[in-house]
Amino acid sequence: MTQHESRRLQHPVVFRRLQVVEVHDLTPLMRRIVVGGPELEGFHSGAPDDHIKVFFPNPDGEYVTMKLGANGPEYPAGKTPSPMRDYTPRLFDAAAGTLAIDFVLHGDGPASTWAAQAKVGDAFAMGGPRGSFVPADDFDHYVLIGDETALPAIGRWLGEMPAGRKATVLIEVANAAEQQPLPTQADASVTWLFRDGLAPEKSELLENALDDLEIAGDAFWWIACESRRSRMMRKFLEGHRAVPKQWIRSTGYWKHDESVEDED
Numbered sequence: 001m002t003q004h005e006s007r008r009l010q011h012p013v014v015f016r017r018l019q020v021v022e023v024h025d026l027t028p029l030m031r032r033i034v035v036g037g038p039e040l041e042g043f044h045s046g047a048p049d050d051h052i053k054v055f056f057p058n059p060d061g062e063y064v065t066m067k068l069g070a071n072g073p074e075y076p077a078g079k080t081p082s083p084m085r086d087y088t089p090r091l092f093d094a095a096a097g098t099l100a101i102d103f104v105l106h107g108d109g110p111a112s113t114w115a116a117q118a119k120v121g122d123a124f125a126m127g128g129p130r131g132s133f134v135p136a137d138d139f140d141h142y143v144l145i146g147d148e149t150a151l152p153a154i155g156r157w158l159g160e161m162p163a164g165r166k167a168t169v170l171i172e173v174a175n176a177a178e179q180q181p182l183p184t185q186a187d188a189s190v191t192w193l194f195r196d197g198l199a200p201e202k203s204e205l206l207e208n209a210l211d212d213l214e215i216a217g218d219a220f221w222w223i224a225c226e227s228r229r230s231r232m233m234r235k236f237l238e239g240h241r242a243v244p245k246q247w248i249r250s251t252g253y254w255k256h257d258e259s260v261e262d263e264d
């Protein structure tokens with residue numbers, strides 16, 4: 001079996017205080033928020049599925065972010081920590097000094113609520129990325145599977161793939177209005193799947209499409225969506241398709257309240 005050596009890179013964790021410089025809607029449920037400021041200097045994101053920690057105002061309306069101490073995260077005494085969530089650094093423009101992050105407006109939670117109300121000039125706090133996963137570039141095929149939360153990473157994967165690379169992409173979104181252009185030089189086949197009213201945690205559109213996929217040669221499989229679904233698709237690949245563990249990267253990008261514990 002060919003090894004296909006993927007790499008994990010570590011980066012020093014940097015916390016940054018920035019400002020919202022642009023807000024625009026890519027689709028009815030996907031809002032791009034562009035942030036900038038002097039502290040963005042030196043930002044680096046090494047791979048498409050990198051993530052940053054984004055901090056949101058605590059119940060007192062304050063941004064209370066952590067410092068990484070010898071014993072892990074430390075917060076100022078007497079302050080309620082800010083909620084934090086994982087987001088994909090979608091587009092970093094070093095020359096312009098801006099970073100775009102695409103937020104799914106799913107309707108609940110500190111991140112989605114903040115994004116729905118965000119305006120130019122708002123404060124923004126983030127940390128990371130602290131690491132990057134760089135898949136081997138010698139697979140015959142790259143299969144990317146995800147829901148709308150994975151779209152920013154999928155957009156990056158496709159945007160960064162060289163000409164001629166074979167990719168198959170399955171994307172599940174709420175409805176046809178959620179499609180967005182995904183420019184690429186790769187030899188990519190992209191299938192959009194629409195839930196059209198079905199709850200994302202109940203949908204099986206990705207699973208059924210995965211079942212129907214025929215991929216020739218050695219493939220790298222990247223999966224990111226609701227936690228239980230992501231785990232089930234990994235199990236399917238390992239159990240029914242005998243895909244080696246190390247050729248699959250599956251992540252729960254969000255967790256439905258009734259989902260059991262996640263892996264990866």
Ligand SMILES: Cc1cc2nc3c(=O)[nH]c(=O)nc-3n(C[C@H](O)[C@H](O)[C@H](O)COP(=O)(O)OP(=O)(O)OC[C@H]3O[C@@H](n4cnc5c(N)ncnc54)[C@H](O)[C@@H]3O)c2cc1C
Nearest residue numbers: 051086087088103104106109110111112149152254255256
């Ligand atoms: C590595 C990584 C990268 C990610 N990148 C992005 C990104 O670039 N853009 C992006 O939008 N998201 C991204 N996500 C997903 C995002 O972190 C989660 O959706 C997060 O839960 C949103 O936080 P919240 O405060 O809005 O909701 P939470 O407070 O976490 O949850 C509130 C409620 O909303 C539900 N919920 C959470 N997310 C969703 C959803 N997408 N659809 C339906 N219900 C949901 C929960 O089950 C819960 O009931 C990423 C996640 C990971 C792990």
